[in-house]
Amino acid sequence: MARKLKSDKPLFLATMALLFSSLVMVYSASAAIAMDRFSQPYYFLFRQMMWALLGGCLLALVMRIDYRLLRKPFIVLAILSVTFLMLIAVLFGPPINGTRRWFGIAGFGIQPSEFAKIAVIIFTAAILEHRMDRLNELSYSLLPIGLVTGGIAGLVLLGPDFSTAFTMFVIVGAIVFSAGLSYRYLIGLALVSIPTIYFVIATSDYRRRRFLGFLDPWADPLGDGYQIMQSLIAVGTGGLFGKGLMGGVQKLFYLPEPHTDFIYAVIAEETGLVGATLVLLCFVMIVWRGLRVTLRAPDRFGAFVAIGITTMIASQAFMNISVVLSLMPTTGLPLPFLSSGGSSLLVSSVAMGILLNISQHASVET
Numbered sequence: 001m002a003r004k005l006k007s008d009k010p011l012f013l014a015t016m017a018l019l020f021s022s023l024v025m026v027y028s029a030s031a032a033i034a035m036d037r038f039s040q041p042y043y044f045l046f047r048q049m050m051w052a053l054l055g056g057c058l059l060a061l062v063m064r065i066d067y068r069l070l071r072k073p074f075i076v077l078a079i080l081s082v083t084f085l086m087l088i089a090v091l092f093g094p095p096i097n098g099t100r101r102w103f104g105i106a107g108f109g110i111q112p113s114e115f116a117k118i119a120v121i122i123f124t125a126a127i128l129e130h131r132m133d134r135l136n137e138l139s140y141s142l143l144p145i146g147l148v149t150g151g152i153a154g155l156v157l158l159g160p161d162f163s164t165a166f167t168m169f170v171i172v173g174a175i176v177f178s179a180g181l182s183y184r185y186l187i188g189l190a191l192v193s194i195p196t197i198y199f200v201i202a203t204s205d206y207r208r209r210r211f212l213g214f215l216d217p218w219a220d221p222l223g224d225g226y227q228i229m230q231s232l233i234a235v236g237t238g239g240l241f242g243k244g245l246m247g248g249v250q251k252l253f254y255l256p257e258p259h260t261d262f263i264y265a266v267i268a269e270e271t272g273l274v275g276a277t278l279v280l281l282c283f284v285m286i287v288w289r290g291l292r293v294t295l296r297a298p299d300r301f302g303a304f305v306a307i308g309i310t311t312m313i314a315s316q317a318f319m320n321i322s323v324v325l326s327l328m329p330t331t332g333l334p335l336p337f338l339s340s341g342g343s344s345l346l347v348s349s350v351a352m353g354i355l356l357n358i359s360q361h362a363s364v365e366t
Helices: 009-038 043-062 067-071 073-091 112-134 138-157 162-178 183-202 205-215 226-237 263-296 300-324 342-361
Strands: 103-105 108-110
Touching: 009 043, 009 263, 009 342, 043 342, 067 073, 067 112, 067 300, 067 342, 073 103, 073 112, 073 138, 112 138, 112 162, 112 300, 112 342, 138 162, 162 183, 162 300, 183 205, 226 263, 226 300, 263 300, 263 342, 300 342
Parallel strands: none
Antiparallel strands: 103 108
């Protein structure tokens, strides 16, 4: 008798908890700004509700489509082709806030670099499924992965969007490491990465200023250190139980764009250590169950896709929360599921749909 396919319930519930929490927190964080800019306190809430509904529908749809279809060569090629076309096309569009990262479609912004993360994961998993036995042969396995990842990350970097490009390398690094990459390559990559990151930061004025602001935000409290300081004030004044929903102060034109990259600061101020910890536990649950799905995946492709998706969610959450707590320089990465914004929410939802589908096929044994 065929085994009935069941999704990982804790993984699904943790995802839904974050998705529904985003509606509450985006409204709380954005109502004052929306009223000031658009005379509509529900402006960002309605947009987030639309994206959340679409994301939930995509998650439900994708988790019912066999993930193994994604490893077919023509599908991998189609995903890569569309990704490259979008990343190239967006560079010729008009700049938005000094960058070229978004397409404007019917008043909504679509960020191709977010979708590129899924493309990189699927391509890397498809290559390694057949070539991991000769993983340490540079030209056979690592070269095609490096060329495609480098090409996509390079286009993203032209946006400019250093944090997303860096995240792609972290994701691919986690996948190839799990496949058994030799330590000598990892050490070599680390030695090359350090001067590369330094060069990228040193040759960009805004990145250099962000880094210096991170090292000493009090040196320029009204300039480069302003956002970090306001974030720390929000987190610090939240206490154990917070000031209550809608009771936060820093979102009232002190903390810039509190509903996007710094929404975790609003969560900490309004729900306190308890609420901030519960959000963190949801991400811990996703990481734990994602790793569990990786270990129980029925094939190599499923395992590599699962570890890639888990790393994508974990690395973005870690970096975003670290920025809010002033443990890292400001990156511009959204907090998965919670930050206001359509592209990130849609990609995270699709990714979790794929992960949940893999969990349906996972073996019962550990």
